[in-house]
Amino acid sequence: MIACDCPVCTSPDKKDNRLRSSIMVQSQNTTLVVDSGPDFRYQMLRARVKHLDAIVFTHSHKDHVAGLDDVRAFNFFSQQPMQVFASEPTQEVIIREFPYAFYESKYPGVPDIQLNTIGLEPFMAGDIPVTPVMVWHLKMPVLGFRFGRFTYITDANHIEESELEKIKGTEVLVLNALRKEKHISHYSLGEAIEVAKGLQVQQCYLTHMSHQMGRHADVEAELPNGINLAYDGLVIKV
Known part of the structure; x- marks a missing residue:
């Protein structure tokens, strides 16, 4: 967190140095990314x-x-529009936030984006089936995604x-757990553990953690078998 001197934000452990939540599948x-937050450019470079x-x-x-604007680099090298899959409400925000990408007469070099509307029905992103x-997320509907034997859910309570x-x-299963204390719109650590146990998944990784969760190594030592904290750079093969 910017300007914070807490034990997590000043930790020398790389697993405590986390950017915004996102995954690459x-x-x-086919290569796709779920979400393009403010750290998208650096995540792609890293x-x-x-x-x-x-x-x-x-x-x-x-x-x-x-971070969606930075797809322009991928546009340049592939000479193809970026396929964006989003619900209608999310598309409305994308068009409002990046209007120049959707003008009929575009300025040279702006992002080239092809919007694809999704709901609750399964769809294909390239050759990857997505459910x-x-x-x-409190009163806001948010989409998680299942990719075969792997499921990713963030911003849920x-x-x-x-x-x-x-x-x-x-x-x-990758599931959000913001902190140990209860939160109005995110699962707490205990709530996320209960969801994972109820679903009887073999392995659960917790994501979207704030610095209020505590240091990675300390929290890991408290978790039950089959439940771990995710970290930047984690690779999962299923």
């Missing part, structure tokens, strides 16, 4: 990503969409039973 033929086919959005909050899972059914059978 790859198959043999991971040395040379090609990106699509961005799939969970919701429209600034910490998940603000949306609707969760609640409630999941209805019908949507939990979509997650069952997942081998690896």
Whole structure:
């Protein structure tokens, strides 16, 4: 956190040095990213990503969409529009935040974006099958996504039973846990653990943690088997 001198923000452990929540999903033929927050440019540079086919959005909050402008580099090298998959409400925010990308007469070099509307029905992003899972971020509907045996959910504090059914059978679940104390719109650590246990997943990684969670090593030592804190650069193969 900017200007913070707490033990987490000053920790020498690289696992305590976290950027905005996002993941990259790859198959043999397709590379996609879920969300493009304010750190998108640096995340792509840090991971040395040379090609990106699509961005799939969970919701429209600034910490998940603000970096979209930087797809222009991928446009330049691929000479293709970036395929963006988002709900209609999220698309409305994207168009409002980046209007110059959607003008009929575009300034040279602006992002080239192809919007694809998604709801709760499964869809394909390249050759990657994606199943949306609707969760609640207080009163805001947010989309999580299941990719085969892997499910990614962020910015949630409630999941209805019908949507939990979509997650069952997942081998690896990534789920948000903001801090140990209860929060109005995010799962707390204890709440996220209960969700993971209820779904009986083999492995759960917790993400979207604030510095209020505590140091990575300290929290890891308290977690039950099969539940771990995620960290920047974590690679999962399923």
